[in-house]
Amino acid sequence: MKEYRDQYFEGERPLFGEQDATIVNTTFGKGESPLKESRNITLKDSIFKWKYPLWYTNHAKVDRTILEKVAHAGIWYTHDIEMTNCSIQATKTFRRSSHIKLVDDHFSNAAETLWNCEHINIDHVQANGNYFGMNSSDIYIDHLDLIGNYCFDGARNVEVHHSTLVSKDAFWNCKNVTVYDSVINGEYLGWNTKNLTLINCTIESDQGLCYIDHLTMRNCRLLKTDLAFEYCSNIDADIKSTIVSVKNPISGRIHAHAIGEIILDPAKIDPSKTTITTDTKITKRKSA
Template identity: 70%
Template structure:
């Protein structure tokens, strides 16, 4: 096992194809791809200042590392990597990788991060940026805080706990997503998704929860959510609040404290296929 301690590396591919090494208090300055094609690397207190630091690498453990703004597109085609207690300032990190663990990390610019990846474990992570998690699969997240639009577009097999999302168009085009004990704030939630389950969640969304095939909601609260459930099929929704408005659900059961306006356009949907149950007999119903 080679050890690099208190060193500065410059130039392109400075430790190309390095294997079985520990790096502690190391800085990679100018020069692309410093650890490209590396294997079995342990990084501690390491700083990356330039592009593409970890491409085509395998079996990487990184703790208290910093990827500065220009280390963009830094970790692509890399498998079996664990990054803990780290600060990541660059966009487009993690693409087409497998076996990714992120714990206690902060992404200040998470644009286009975690694209086309699989087998992802996220725990106590804060991220800010658009298109986080696009087209990735087999994702488990606990205490993820994401601010940025289009989160998890096209993702598959996603399980999320105790998280907060401030994101427009989140969870579009997904399959098999289950979210527990979380808060979601943003327009147009969940469109074109198949098998979406929300349990003990608080949601605020303009025209959210539309165009979904098989939507399950258990003990959820909808805050100022309007035109919900449009063209949703196979709905099983248990809502412990008012719903501002519901429009043209295709089929299923919707339970709520009340619904401000229920719009069922008989030329577009068959109202008999959806059961509406409210505690408020004053729900306004409008058919067209």
């Protein structure tokens, strides 16, 4: 296997089509697509300072490597890549790629990262940026700390564990999402999604959990969440806290410790199709 160590490259495509190579302590300066069309690459302790570093790459292992801010749109059309202990300052890092494993990585500006990708494994990752994970599928997440709105819009087959998501409009337009032991903070959670399951989660979401078909919640807390479940169907929810208000659920079962206000409009939904119970007295019932 070829080895590059303590090197500096500039110019367009300096290692285009490189195969079966180990690259250590190497900096790629100004110049697009330094490792485009590469195969079987191991990168360690290296730096990318310019655009499109790993396009059309197959079978790459990247460790303790930096993608600086200008190295945006860095990894597109790439398959079978593992990144560990990496620092990514660039936006739009993954697009139309598959079999991605991210471990102990930090994305300081993850805007529009992981779009239209599949078979993703995220393990102890920190990310900051809007539209993370859009239209991607087959995602397994353990310990993701994400700050950024509209995360996972249009995603499919997502499983999340032990994570914190500070995100408005999280999980919109999704199919088959299950979240365990996590915190989600941000208004309008989960709209227009089918098959959303939340287990042992703490949620704060103004007008959250609306327009969902098949919503399951087990041992969850809803902090300052109002107008919840509007136009949701096939609800099966056990909430261990007080819900500020519930509005016009279509069908199913809702049980909560307490509910401040229930708003039901018979002109819009059939109230008999949803069973609502509480451990304490409901503060107010209202027919809108």
